[in-house]
Amino acid sequence: MAKAENEPRILIIVDDIWESINLKEKIGIPIGDDHKGCKVLLTTRRQQVCRAMDCQNVVQLDCLDDDEAWTLFEKKAGLDDFSDDSIKILANQIVRKCRGLPTAIVPLGSALKGKTHHKWQAAYQRLKDRRLTEIEDVNEENAYVCLEASFDYLKNMLRKRR
Numbered sequence: 001m002a003k004a005e006n007e008p009r010i011l012i013i014v015d016d017i018w019e020s021i022n023l024k025e026k027i028g029i030p031i032g033d034d035h036k037g038c039k040v041l042l043t044t045r046r047q048q049v050c051r052a053m054d055c056q057n058v059v060q061l062d063c064l065d066d067d068e069a070w071t072l073f074e075k076k077a078g079l080d081d082f083s084d085d086s087i088k089i090l091a092n093q094i095v096r097k098c099r100g101l102p103t104a105i106v107p108l109g110s111a112l113k114g115k116t117h118h119k120w121q122a123a124y125q126r127l128k129d130r131r132l133t134e135i136e137d138v139n140e141e142n143a144y145v146c147l148e149a150s151f152d153y154l155k156n157m158l159r160k161r162r
Helices: 023-027 047-052 066-077 085-098 102-112 117-128 145-161
Strands: 010-017 038-044
Touching: 038 047, 066 085, 066 102, 085 102, 085 117, 102 117
Parallel strands: 010 038
Antiparallel strands: none
């Protein structure tokens, strides 16, 4: 395998950074004068990380708007015009609780696809008293509430197959 320093141009993607890190010391990514052809793209939910790491270009991505969130959830959950109205009501409540976060919408929609009204009700009850904060302030406990719910469904499905 060739060393990064030997490549004329290279793009390195570092995903989901929660705190400032020294890319060269901690990960060994050549930056600055060490390798002018190296570009680093990092993703984070925290603007303070961008400031601390002296990011040159910051692109802020917003959450999905209500229509986009519903369309994504509807597709992942397999809902259509013929779906049960009581499930659609619960689906709307669940989508609102996801607050436009695709990382919440996709696994929940997929986990609830084809499930009974009882399962949809249970998912909503589980989410009802939880709070997803704005992306900038998402912490580990709140960020994965929806993922946890879908994971629980997967665990139950695996147990039933045994």
